[in-house]
Amino acid sequence: MVAGGRGVRAQTDIPKQYACLGGRPILRRTLEAIAAHPQIDAVLCVIGEPDLAAYADASAGVPKLLPPVTGGRSRQASVRAGLEALAAKAPQKVLIHDAARPFISHKTLTALLETLDHAEGAIAALPVADTLKRQSTAGGIDATVPRDGLWRAATPQGFRFETILNAHRSAEPDAATDDAALLEAENIHVALIPDDPRNFKITYKEDFALAESLIAATRETRTGFGFDVHAFEPGDAVILGGVTIPHSAKLKGHSDADVVLHALCDAIFGGLALGDIGTFFPPSDEKWRGAPSDLFAKAAMAKVAAAGATLVHVDLTIIAEAPKIGPHRDAMRERIADILSLEGDRISVKATTTEGLGFTGRREGIACQAVVTLSVERDS
Known part of the structure; x- marks a missing residue:
């Protein structure tokens, strides 16, 4: 689980993953959702070095946790640090998830893990429903982009462990904004798994109100x-x-x-x-x-x-x-x-x-x- 970001766009006093939703830190909610799945054997968090105490407080008592590792200067570097920490355990499958997505569903996790039985990679995603516009340099509309076949990539993204570790080891720094792109660059097929729309990433200050409303509904x-x-x-x-x-x-x-x-x-x-x-x-x-x-x-x-x-x-x-x-x-x-x-x-x-x-x-x-x-x- 990638949890080392500073969350500047969320405008919180602390990194957003440690901010509370419904009385519990976002990170804890995400950890508990992942750890509760019966096919998840262990969970490893990649965190920022200044956040060791905050992580200990937020994760206390959550089952299946491995000791956290410190991330790098980019998301790609942080994911690789987490994968390298797992290498000695030689897992067959690995899911990579953003800590700021606390509403991941049991159904999506199951579908990803089952897909990895016959695929090298699979990601949670949603088909694009809105009409897409490309902005011009003047700030207006340059063109309408056909949405057919377009999907919004989310996390978790699941992979055969050796495949994604080797892809990270051979990739140039900051070569991609998500892990699936590293496999795409090597022409390795990655499956698309329809996600639950509630599995959104808390990014901006306004997202907290939506997240609180989802919690209130439960x-x-x-x-x-x-x-x-x-x-x-x-x-x-x-x-x-x-x-x-x-x-x-x-x-x-x-x-x-x-x-x-x-x-x-x-x-x-x-x-x-x-x-x-x-x-x-x-x-x-x-x-x-x-x-x-x-x-x-x-x-x-x-x-x-x-x-x-x-x-x-x-x-x-x-x-x-x-x-x-x-x-x-x-x-x-x-x-x-x-x-x-x-x-x-x-x-x-x-x-x-x-x-x-x-x-x-x-x-x-x-x-x-x-x-x-x-x-x-x-x-x-």
Whole structure:
């Protein structure tokens, strides 16, 4: 994957491949799309030397990654650097892709790889649909160019590995703007694979709005529910929503027994279909004994980010006869907002009693219900 450009035309403060779309760097989205294909064995990135730290952050946790290599002064030089780094592994096939094309489809990847079973090269491309005009030196129209048989080349471009490596080794510097042209120069047949129109290259500032709209079209709203209960034991304060509240007892639990944050975590994990809080922080693990529950909530939010999701709203209902929640409601909202890095007006904290009924009515403990709304990006 070629990811060493500076992206000047995109007018971003950082190289465009590290700019975010829908909360995730473009590079990460592209890496994840490629690595998710079952026929891809490994992914190697060619990056700019100043970008080692940015690459490490953007790619953390993505499977199948090989150590990155530093690119050259041109795209052609960068691709060759990547191919040379792979030479010792002697792969049979290689795909060359631009990091700024995060919307590559599973279908296109499959078609390219299958075509390489009987062809030396194959590229993703789209037939030209618009009428083409050649500009004159005066800035007007010089001629209309027939569009019959014309295609817009994109990436990935796929090749038999030895074929494309030898082509790069024998080519003059900056001999071509894409890799297929090196094979064309040697009269080697390269197949054209119809691409998905969404696989466009993010080049200009305006392209970010289009990319965001494509991501928005793949998002769905999910609701997560959580419920937790903790009994009282001797003590002088309870911890609710990260706030310590003086009381005639404390809540019993393996961690700090913050029933509010535990219910919240369950709701978040449920909305992501990841299980419950015990899946990640089992009470049998001594490392969590006495642990502050904000650690659990922050870990839940890390899962939200990893899924490319957004936490939209939190609604909490605390069920207790005592202590009184009203005087502490604003402090709890503020603390939860800080833990979740969420605006306070997206967090609701309510309290009720059971009118003296049940274990909470008998003042034996506290319960909490949590409902969260998540905006989650689908894989399609």
